[in-house]
Amino acid sequence: MTTFDERERAFENQFAHDQEMQFRITARRNRLLGEWAAARMGLTPEETDAYAKAVVQADFEEAGDEDVIRKIVGDLTSAGIDIDEPTVRSALEEQAVIARRQFMEQK
Incomplete structure (x- = not known):
């Protein structure tokens, strides 16, 4: 394997890693x-967990x-x-900002 191939593979691996982190x-x-x-809708902890998962989906x-x-505005308006x-x-x-900070603190 040449140095160029190694560098190319390293860049590809870095790109894949960056995409996964994002x-x-x-x-x-x-x-x-x-x-x-x-929290604004006053959901219970169980409902909050399910709702947060629905937002991710x-x-x-x-x-x-x-x-x-669109989902958040619609749901809050409906509530x-x-x-x-x-x-x-x-x-x-x-x-x-909070998510990025939490992710960086984990490392």
């Missing part, structure tokens, strides 16, 4: 956002964050909570 951070962020929304509907934001999309986007950004 996936985990995004999933954690979505879970935290689900917990944030559940909602992210697989389409690329990007729009599916998660009678006055909320707008910018508020949810702001909470999403806050939860992303």
Whole structure:
């Protein structure tokens, strides 16, 4: 194996590792956002856990964050909570920072 092949393999491995870490951070962020929304809806701990998992699953509907934001806004509105999309986007950004911090602390 040449040095070039070794470097190429190292870059591929690093890329795969980075993608996996980003996936985990995004999933954690979505879970935290689900917990944030559940607290506003006054859900029980069991309901909060199930709802947070549903938010994580909602992210697989389409690329990007729009599916998660749409779910949270829709669910909060259905629960009678006055909320707008910018508020949810702001909470999403806050939860992303927390998720990244938690992930880095684990290492």
